[in-house]
């Protein structure tokens with residue numbers, strides 16, 4: 001399974017800023033969207049182009065266009081919503097499918113509570129977005145759902161991935177490409193990524209208790 005850790009200096013700088021312990025909700029949201037844009041840029045690198053002739057200012061001109069790519073972006077609720085605007089900035093015509101999954105705090109198992117996919121999934125590239133890949137349970141469950149609904153081409157974009165989650169994802173879905181801004185050290189005893197970002201959903205939605 002291809003894992004693309006985006007090592008661009010802008011990505012490294014921004015993910016570093018997100019690790020500050022008392023970062024504000026505003027700053028965390030802004031950086032989430034900015035890194036989502038940069039990951040999207042990387043994830044679109046293999047999009048096919050075709051030549052098209054248009055009327056230019058000095059007559060006909062041949063240009064490159066992205067070849068009829070059908071994309072659905074798939075945010076995993078809640079935290080994945082924080083990345084959505086950043087992705088749609090670069091792929092404004094993408095359709096949006098939504099999956100609601102919350103990790104059970106005791107068992108760390110993903111519990112699915114919502115699923116709404118756009119049509120023609122068999123013809124689309126699905127770009128799943130979620131800031132955190134920890135045990136991998138939530139992402140694997142999302143891919144299971146997409147594949148059950150006919151999706152064949154899937155990429156996942158995360159801000160931070162734990163080695164444990166990457167290993168589980170590789171075993172379950174070796175065909176899925178993973179793009180990440182950082183591969184961190186490990187999971188702690190309660191399933192949080194170290195050094196990680198803390199609870200990304202709470203930070204994006206402002207539900208973190210003081």
Ligand SMILES: O=P(O)(O)OC[C@H]1O[C@H](OP(=O)(O)OP(=O)(O)O)[C@H](O)[C@@H]1O
Nearest residue numbers: 077078079102103134135136137138201
């Ligand atoms: O790889 P995993 O071990 O499954 O953990 C990662 C999941 O946990 C977080 O969501 P959470 O369950 O906290 O839901 P939230 O987005 O509503 O806060 C995160 O946004 C991922 O979806």
Ligand SMILES: O=c1cc[nH]c(=O)[nH]1
Nearest residue numbers: 134192193198199200
């Ligand atoms: O570190 C982690 C792990 C799961 N979910 C988060 O938001 N952060």
Ligand SMILES: [Mg+2]
Nearest residue numbers: 199200201202
């Ligand atoms: Mg959360």
